[in-house]
Amino acid sequence: MVLIWSGANLSGADLSGADLSGADLGGANLSGAYMQGAALCNTTMPDGSVIYSGC
Secondary structure, X not given: OOOEOOOOEOOOOEOOOOEOOOOEOXXXXXXXXXXXXXXXXXXXXXXXXXXXXXX
16 A cells, blocks of 8 residues: 655654555655654655665
């Protein structure tokens, strides 16, 4: 399953431990989001870069 959160406002969200593998976070607002321990395997970040952490 691919999560598409493009343009979502996730500021201040607690995403700790979340499995965001394959998610498209392009353009999302992650300011102040807590993401420690989140799996970011093949995840597109707001700036368009792709992260492979947790693969």
